[in-house]
Amino acid sequence: NAGVTQTPKFQVLKTGQSMTLQCAQDMNHNSMYWYRQDPGMGLRLIYYSASEGTTDKGEVPNGYNVSRLNKREFSLRLESAAPSQTSVYFCASSPLRGQPQHFGDGTRLSIL
Amino acid sequence: QKEVEQDPGPLSVPEGAIVSLNCTYSNSAFQYFMWYRQYSRKGPELLMYTYSSGNKEDGRFTAQVDKSSKYISLFIRDSQPSDSATYLCAMSGGDSSYKLIFGSGTRLLVRP
Numbered sequence: 257n258a259g260v261t262q263t264p265k266f267q268v269l270k271t272g273q274s275m276t277l278q279c280a281q282d283m284n285h286n287s288m289y290w291y292r293q294d295p296g297m298g299l300r301l302i303y304y305s306a307s308e309g310t311t312d313k314g315e316v317p318n319g320y321n322v323s324r325l326n327k328r329e330f331s332l333r334l335e336s337a338a339p340s341q342t343s344v345y346f347c348a349s350s351p352l353r354g355q356p357q358h359f360g361d362g363t364r365l366s367i368l
Numbered sequence: 369q370k371e372v373e374q375d376p377g378p379l380s381v382p383e384g385a386i387v388s389l390n391c392t393y394s395n396s397a398f399q400y401f402m403w404y405r406q407y408s409r410k411g412p413e414l415l416m417y418t419y420s421s422g423n424k425e426d427g428r429f430t431a432q433v434d435k436s437s438k439y440i441s442l443f444i445r446d447s448q449p450s451d452s453a454t455y456l457c458a459m460s461g462g463d464s465s466y467k468l469i470f471g472s473g474t475r476l477l478v479r480p
Binding site: 260289298299301304306312314346353354355356357358359360361362364 | 399400402404409410411412413414417456458460461466467468470472473
């Protein structure tokens, strides 16, 4: 039972490079989310998708784009990476929006 | 004032102790009350959740919600070194129904 799977687990980028973080869930959940976690800042919502075909901004969307590819998959794209985007990124899913979420194990992203 | 307040700890207890972790909140519209456990370099793991109010028990873990006091608790009985982790409370409902509001997390250390 995989739950929420994120790839890659680690990545190092140079400033200005682009990258897509992948997320897939096998729980038939409708809602999916992207967070970043930074020391002293806690978990901050970047974007979410309440259901297939919809996406909305969270608290810190600048510099990111998302795609809800289908019900299972929700990707996060950095078009031009900046050092301030160095963080741990978590994907999560829930049956419906606002319900308890299940998290993946994260992608550790360093931007030099 | 933050919507959800949680003592960051660290909380250090001997093996076998009963641990009490707590959060207070200000938004009376919250309906879901969740507890997550996060080990170092891992994603938050949903431990337990309650809807509306009351208690819930699962093995050594008991979650309590007191809506009149806007206070939630997680009790861990017979604590084990493997319980050493950061525990995050989270809530959702009302105007912020699409997202979870997290506490800052309490770091717990169970000493052998």
